[in-house]
Amino acid sequence: MGKSGNVLVVEKDKNVLKWIVGMLEDHVKKVITAETPCQIPKMLKQTTIDVVVLPFSCKGDCIEIEAGIKVLHFLLRANPEAKVVFMVSPDDLSSAVKLMKEGAVDVISNRFEHKELVNRVLSCLDDVNPQNNGGQPLIFKPPEKKFVYHSNKMKEVVRTIEKVAPSEANVLILGENGTGKELVANSIHRKSKRSDNVFMSVDVGAFNESLFENELFGHKKGAYTDASNDKAGRFELADGGTLFLDEIGNLNISVQAKLLTVLEKREVTRIGDNHPIAVDIRLVSATNKSLGQLVEAGEFRTDLLYRLNTVELVLPPLRERQEDIPILVSYFLSMYCALYRKPLLKIDKSAVKCMQNYDWPGNVRELQHVIEKSVILAEGNKLTKEELCQRTLLEDSKDISFSSYNLEDVEREVINKVLRLKSGNLTHTADVLGLTRASLYRRLRKYQL
Numbered sequence: 001m002g003k004s005g006n007v008l009v010v011e012k013d014k015n016v017l018k019w020i021v022g023m024l025e026d027h028v029k030k031v032i033t034a035e036t037p038c039q040i041p042k043m044l045k046q047t048t049i050d051v052v053v054l055p056f057s058c059k060g061d062c063i064e065i066e067a068g069i070k071v072l073h074f075l076l077r078a079n080p081e082a083k084v085v086f087m088v089s090p091d092d093l094s095s096a097v098k099l100m101k102e103g104a105v106d107v108i109s110n111r112f113e114h115k116e117l118v119n120r121v122l123s124c125l126d127d128v129n130p131q132n133n134g135g136q137p138l139i140f141k142p143p144e145k146k147f148v149y150h151s152n153k154m155k156e157v158v159r160t161i162e163k164v165a166p167s168e169a170n171v172l173i174l175g176e177n178g179t180g181k182e183l184v185a186n187s188i189h190r191k192s193k194r195s196d197n198v199f200m201s202v203d204v205g206a207f208n209e210s211l212f213e214n215e216l217f218g219h220k221k222g223a224y225t226d227a228s229n230d231k232a233g234r235f236e237l238a239d240g241g242t243l244f245l246d247e248i249g250n251l252n253i254s255v256q257a258k259l260l261t262v263l264e265k266r267e268v269t270r271i272g273d274n275h276p277i278a279v280d281i282r283l284v285s286a287t288n289k290s291l292g293q294l295v296e297a298g299e300f301r302t303d304l305l306y307r308l309n310t311v312e313l314v315l316p317p318l319r320e321r322q323e324d325i326p327i328l329v330s331y332f333l334s335m336y337c338a339l340y341r342k343p344l345l346k347i348d349k350s351a352v353k354c355m356q357n358y359d360w361p362g363n364v365r366e367l368q369h370v371i372e373k374s375v376i377l378a379e380g381n382k383l384t385k386e387e388l389c390q391r392t393l394l395e396d397s398k399d400i401s402f403s404s405y406n407l408e409d410v411e412r413e414v415i416n417k418v419l420r421l422k423s424g425n426l427t428h429t430a431d432v433l434g435l436t437r438a439s440l441y442r443r444l445r446k447y448q449l
């Protein structure tokens with residue numbers, strides 16, 4: 001199959017850039033890179049660019065909305081057929097909408113899984129040059145996901161999955177970010193009677209009230225200005241299968257009432273329509289929050305909680321099941337060495353030990369990213385403790401020491417450390433620190449961070 005298309009990727013972080021280029025090179029004719037948008041005009045003079053990938057954020061290293069729109073217009077003037085894909089913060093829906101209105105072809109979360117970005121770029125190129133692919137969509141196949149564990153705690157979880165999967169019971173999965181909640185939801189589906197039907201995953205926390213209804217219930221043509229076609233919602237699309245509602249603890253209270261009605265009646269009505277449609281779904285939901293506490297605070301409906309948690313499954317954080325680390329490390333090593341076509345890397349025993357001593361605030365997802373990064377950047381055939389520490393904050397873990405033990409200094413240093421660990425993402429930083437976003441803001445102001 002001939003490769004087609006020139007892709008320009010703008011990215012400041014050299015490691016991320018290297019990764020994206022490595023992935024795209026196999027599929028497209030040419031990948032051109034730039035560290036900042038200022039370099040774009042020069043590059044456009046040298047070559048025709050089909051797809052541009054640009055970072056966007058309200059602050060920090062990326063470009064701001066007005067500048068983003070300017071760059072977008074500039075690119076479209078230079079090549080009206082160019083496809084511009086922006087990477088934005090998932091919290092920043094209004095910028096995403098603005099950029100799409102101004103002509104961006106796609107907007108993707110800057111907390112993307114890299115494979116998602118590659119897929120989106122390939123699908124843009126598919127639009128540009130379908131004949132080059134013999135009509136076949138270009139699909140980057142992500143590695144198959146396995147559920148790997150060794151600890152007694154996870155063996156217990158798996159025993160519960162085996163028991164609950166064949167039933168029709170609604171399941172609520174609890175656990176910190178990155179502990180494998182979606183993987184478990186998927187495994188429940190695959191072991192259920194519905195496994196031949198769809199597994200539909202919805203991040204409910206990502207929607208405000210109107211988007212939520214539109215996304216979950218669908219709409220009738222003409223229901224509002226932009227509704228140019230009938231659209232089925234996710235409930236309808238999941239009919240006969242499993243609907244996975246992720247981040248259920250982030251659902252605002254007015255939307256909770258609507259969700260409860262659908263779950264009770266087992267039917268949805270598209271916006272602008274008055275014919276209810278029966279839906280047959282098995283519901284699995286997940287959250288990293290304590291729904292009990294939210295109920296006490298009046299932020300979560302008790303009746304909805306009882307609908308969701310017929311069976312509750314708790315995934316322990318990785319720091320409480322260090323026995324899983326060696327097997328997860330070798331699983332991710334073989335997965336990424338195969339993916340990046342590298343010989344299987346060995347790993348020092350001391351490096352594994354060091355990983356077992358780390359707290360893994362981002363849990364298995366963080367471990368997976370550390371191994372992926374290490375495979376990409378590895379030069380020899382062995383991963384050493386030093387190499388791993390260089391690329392992560394592992395060395396800061398258990399043997400934590402501070403320049404001063406004054407409590408305020410310690411607090412400042414810890415917040416700083418987690419901010420770095422979470423790449424400046426305030427929601428994730430607050431989660432790790434066990435603070436609300438408001439308390440985190442207060443401390444950021446206090447310490448001028």
Ligand SMILES: Nc1ncnc2c1ncn2[C@@H]1O[C@H](COP(=O)(O)OP(=O)(O)OP(=O)(O)O)[C@@H](O)[C@H]1O
Nearest residue numbers: 145146147148176177178179180181182183364365
């Ligand atoms: N036991 C495991 N074996 C193999 N891979 C795992 C395991 N647990 C988690 N992972 C991997 O870690 C990553 C994060 O898992 P997943 O998305 O299921 O977590 P999550 O708890 O749903 O996270 P979030 O709360 O942020 O949505 C995924 O790539 C998943 O495949």
